[in-house]
Amino acid sequence: MGATSFLRRLLGGAAGSIERKVHELLSLCESLLAESGEYASTALARDALAAYQELDDPLRAQFFDALAQHYSPSPEAVTAAAAAYQGDPSSPNLLRLESAVEPARRELFRRLNMAPGGTAALVEMRRQVLAGLQAHSEWRLIDIDLMHLLRSWFNRGFLRLERIDWRSPASLLEKLIQYEAVHAIEGWRDLRRRLEADRRCFAFFHPQLPDEPIIFIEVALTRGMSSQVQPLLDIRSPVAPPQKADCAMFYSITNCQEGLRGISFGNQLIKQVAEDLKREFPHLRRFATLSPIPGFRAWLGKAGPREILARIEHPAWHLGDVPETLSRDLQRLCAYYLLQVKQNGEPLDPVARFHLGNGAALERLNWMADTSEQGIARSAGMMVNYVYWLAEVEGNHQRYFHEHAITASPLVEKLASECPLAMQEKGAAA
Amino acid sequence: MGATSFLRRLLGGAAGSIERKVHELLSLCESLLAESGEYASTALARDALAAYQELDDPLRAQFFDALAQHYSPSPEAVTAAAAAYQGDPSSPNLLRLESAVEPARRELFRRLNMAPGGTAALVEMRRQVLAGLQAHSEWRLIDIDLMHLLRSWFNRGFLRLERIDWRSPASLLEKLIQYEAVHAIEGWRDLRRRLEADRRCFAFFHPQLPDEPIIFIEVALTRGMSSQVQPLLDIRSPVAPPQKADCAMFYSITNCQEGLRGISFGNQLIKQVAEDLKREFPHLRRFATLSPIPGFRAWLGKAGPREILARIEHPAWHLGDVPETLSRDLQRLCAYYLLQVKQNGEPLDPVARFHLGNGAALERLNWMADTSEQGIARSAGMMVNYVYWLAEVEGNHQRYFHEHAITASPLVEKLASECPLAMQEKGAAA
């Protein structure tokens, strides 16, 4: 059979060093690729995935090595096709070049996807590739091919938005508890509070991963824009009538699938949820986040005024009365950090980058909004409200995208301009 | 905005000749492509598709012309990337070459797919491209890109098999009536008979085309292998108890989506249905078709013995008593046609090619099995049983695929060998 001879060539003298299980898996992959597309066998794909799932870590590494080394385009074939195209840049020659350039890996993955559970298995495979990338930089080639396909298969058009509530299956709710990455869910009672009438939870699902959320967002329906996160998370807080709310506070958003890292769903999710909530509660006036400023404290450590740093060195600096001057200075520094501190033209702070890039406006800085240990350590206790004004999101995003322009409220602008660092710059510029 | 300047370049002096509606659509396409992937807007995709669906035939042709001409890779970029790769065949250079080679069209289609109903719209778009291909050969480029994506999106893993019965939605059943391509369904009573207890109908569905079958197959559960099609189609035939059946006769299989032409689903569907039926009715012993021989009569007209042709010239030649010699000679010729008449190594007859390629065996020739006008005109009234022996399908397919070997019963082999044409060849060879 063709596959055998291919494998002989493929594995060459090295075949001895490849374990039997990996050899068998590669043999299944070859058989799968050897079919013409029309007949590619679901059974072979299923067997290959089963064999893959049997591998332990070292064997999987062997398999990934083989995938990275032997399923890339042949340089000779690419060179020849490139030369032919250069000689005659016709459409047929372009197609031949395209075909020469596409790795066999990609077609292999497409065919593995035919098996029941194939998509989930490939998402998991990419997770494993990513986990080993630092130690095996050559696996980047596998990652690129998986990413190419997953991006296409997890296209927005294939996702469906679903509301999650207390009537959802326990097996799904259990996953929220497990995945939540922003404000940990402390058991079922905590989760239940987050699904009461004045809370909302939405997730994207994909038809091929029916029981797995792709990304989920938690929303609180409030009167007025929240300035502190602890009250939102308090499981003993009374349930407010949602009809009276005028704000939807997005207080947590979590990507669930490590194997889909780099494919962004958050932007689409926020916009869709805001539209759906607006339809259900027409009197909602504001869609806002209550977000951390995770890079602030680290930046401050490097760039902040020494006398301020001295005053917030002690882990308990925020307990008791904080002098107003310190509070004022920290807020100015934070506003400055958010608006002025950039990297490649974009805000240094990753959360700011995400929401401002999405088209949100930086509305308000909240003093002592997150007094948890992590809130103090990373954001000096402050949090930000980014607001999604439905009518302006698109324009804001365009201006951000083309000019890196940031939309902020006058209040935040003023705070930033009063920051000593801004003063210095002005002075320097004058 | 960037898109405008692009369009100016794109359309150049010719802009005047492009209608406003097409211009607007192209402008939407540019905006959609201009976004970075993460922000590509569902709203823009929806608007673009809506604008596309507004176009009449001549405007659509203008749009397709623009798609074919202006969204292909730039020869300069490809040449430069090819040269860089030739100079240094590294992975990054290969990726750059791959990227240079991929048409912008493909990314455009991926983004259009984000809109609600996007996949269905692209399937329809491909149907329209295919319909115009003869007159516009340059649209082949569009077809190639759509085919590339649709093949990936309509991967077996994304399809689900569903049984269709009299409890299915009328809106779906109506489509069966409309699509059925082999034995036309004459209204609701006919359809109802085909969904009774001794009949089965299955279809593949795709999550993005929830109300549209992709392909469907009709099966009769019978005692003994059917040798005539009219009794199977008779709406007044009594309903037989399915538990007593020992054969599943696949008597009709129809591809529903012209826009998915060239993506083969039949092979997968037949295998899956056979497995499912075997599970439901463990006593089924044979899974067979009752198939036309659509190319026989035309081939006979060219290659058949003159005296035989003379005897079947009259459209009513088959009515009344047909002499046994004529019947015998026609069967021999037909067996010879199916087994020996090839094109590029494969059977000339398209239905034979499909089933034998799938791994079926040519089991039996049935005299006067389809006496409809079309049956006489195309197959001289004969039909064939191809049998899918579950344990041998894979082996048969492999042998067909690698050696073009055909599996046939001794009886059919014998008929073919007794054919005068086969005799001549033997004589000639001797």
Added chain:
Amino acid sequence: MGATSFLRRLLGGAAGSIERKVHELLSLCESLLAESGEYASTALARDALAAYQELDDPLRAQFFDALAQHYSPSPEAVTAAAAAYQGDPSSPNLLRLESAVEPARRELFRRLNMAPGGTAALVEMRRQVLAGLQAHSEWRLIDIDLMHLLRSWFNRGFLRLERIDWRSPASLLEKLIQYEAVHAIEGWRDLRRRLEADRRCFAFFHPQLPDEPIIFIEVALTRGMSSQVQPLLDIRSPVAPPQKADCAMFYSITNCQEGLRGISFGNQLIKQVAEDLKREFPHLRRFATLSPIPGFRAWLGKAGPREILARIEHPAWHLGDVPETLSRDLQRLCAYYLLQVKQNGEPLDPVARFHLGNGAALERLNWMADTSEQGIARSAGMMVNYVYWLAEVEGNHQRYFHEHAITASPLVEKLASECPLAMQEKGAAA
């Protein structure tokens, strides 16, 4: 076993004349009743119903005879319990009397209802009882018990309203075609037109009869109140945008289950549908029927002026030009018939009785509104619009119910008062 001795007593010397099958069924019924309630066996109930369903007409009649004769309360027991109560009208004695008075049949039916499909079987049983009632007046006792239970089980609270459209199962739609009693549905194309965007169809379903509508109503969404029925039924009529409609015309309402005759669902259905439509289309201003006057022509034949009768004797009297005087006189007579001709204080016309009793108002008389053969023969070609004013339905119904007061528009009142018969009465009264 107890049941045998009971049967011996029950059937007495007559046992010989009872067929074996009926005897077996009665024996099953006895076993079922012999259990204490808690253990009453689903299996016995299922067997009994199966045995019942096996009976042909004459055997079923034997079974009904036995049901009617032997499952009634024993007069001795009733008399004794009555005497005890009369002696001491205490609660326990009342309960004993109640228990003595309840027929064993009723408990038997309750237990038969435990079997899968039991409710449907009892509905069918009542249909058969009703069908034989004229010939077997003693079966009335069976009917009373079935009616008592079915009325309780088909309580409004157990019914759910569902919309029926072209996506409904074909098996259900087929039943609409079969059941429709007002304006016959001429095949699937006719049905499809009645389910387009400007039409609505709703039905009540019961959890125990999942595939069977109990009652259904057909509605047309129109601009202006329809005055003719043929345009509503025209399958070639263009589909109007439902958002522009200001009237919902109830043009057909059909009770589907003969076995539920006498349990009225129409009143509840109309009110619920009107409320639901109002929610979906807030701009609907009128909910009206277009109804026949089925008793008019028959009444006219008896009570109408001879010269008028002479002019409408010929079946084609309405073709060509109808003299205005005739038209005017007929309309006056019809209005008089609807408003003044009573039986037991209520309108003689059954359709008028239904809608006016429901709380509708008699709004308008439509000349030549139904020119079908039946329309001419029964209603002299006229139809009536009864309007359900949501705010007044309850009040109208109360006034009808307590005082037999009819709500009619001034126009119809005027027509009625101008009728020669009304004049005579007035004259007579004066």
Added chain:
Amino acid sequence: MGATSFLRRLLGGAAGSIERKVHELLSLCESLLAESGEYASTALARDALAAYQELDDPLRAQFFDALAQHYSPSPEAVTAAAAAYQGDPSSPNLLRLESAVEPARRELFRRLNMAPGGTAALVEMRRQVLAGLQAHSEWRLIDIDLMHLLRSWFNRGFLRLERIDWRSPASLLEKLIQYEAVHAIEGWRDLRRRLEADRRCFAFFHPQLPDEPIIFIEVALTRGMSSQVQPLLDIRSPVAPPQKADCAMFYSITNCQEGLRGISFGNQLIKQVAEDLKREFPHLRRFATLSPIPGFRAWLGKAGPREILARIEHPAWHLGDVPETLSRDLQRLCAYYLLQVKQNGEPLDPVARFHLGNGAALERLNWMADTSEQGIARSAGMMVNYVYWLAEVEGNHQRYFHEHAITASPLVEKLASECPLAMQEKGAAA
């Protein structure tokens, strides 16, 4: 309006002492009853139930008092109808008597059931009636009428069996935790263990109480018949492969709806679950319970030998080594208690009565099977396996039902016969 005058009569001079809210509710009830059946208004029923649900405890008691006093049959009417029947025991007179005897309450409840949520509200109402029955014996009349209707509406035919697993809605699972009455569920982890692959949970549901289980049963699939309950409940026990199980142990069964007390579902549930499990796992050989003997210890305290009582007086008597003689004597006493100690001919032990009455066989006594505090206090640490032999259940039940005959294994029989108390009796008899 009729209702007002009725109320005046109803409430008479006492009207002053009835609170306004109760008065309004009674007025709604009157209006509801005043309608003819066909028009009885869903809206009125809804309003009446809403008004009822507003009442606090004292007002509800007033309402129940009114229901009990004023909605019973009038003695005069009953007496008159009874006399008429005695004079002429005809069918019409019987019907009239039946009608006179039926309380208006019952029709009122039927009409309240028309409202959305009506059935659930009436189940709750009965719960409240039952709760007050001891203090208000006259409410027994209300209970009788509710029971009559609920028994008919919660007929086995209207219930559907559903499996509950970890994919069920959290809102439903939460109710299991709350309702479980036999072995308390200690939070979500405990529940999750009870829903793993080697456990099953089933419940009956009613269409009108969609989110409320009526009764549920918990089953463990085991190898061999369990003799101890703690291992079954251990949340850290490994999950066994269900295909290898040969026993289904019913270890907990809970009635959920206090308002349905007295309507028995357990017998039907056990039989149905056993049949369903047998279909899914054909190799299951035994369907058995592991049941407490809740009345044993109390009976022993009264009837047991003094020297034995002395030895088990201390709450920790079972810790450490229990002398074999004590163990043997207690088992003999327990077997004797189960087989010989009767009340009205049936076993004194309520659990024994339930299972033996259902047709189960008393198979085995298990020493130290439940060492929980309650297990020791009520059952002296022992538990019993009752086995449901599918082929014998019906026969056993019949023999129990007609002769109070108990089916027990020879081993248990022997234990009972060796009990000193049995010896005494024998001696006494001899």
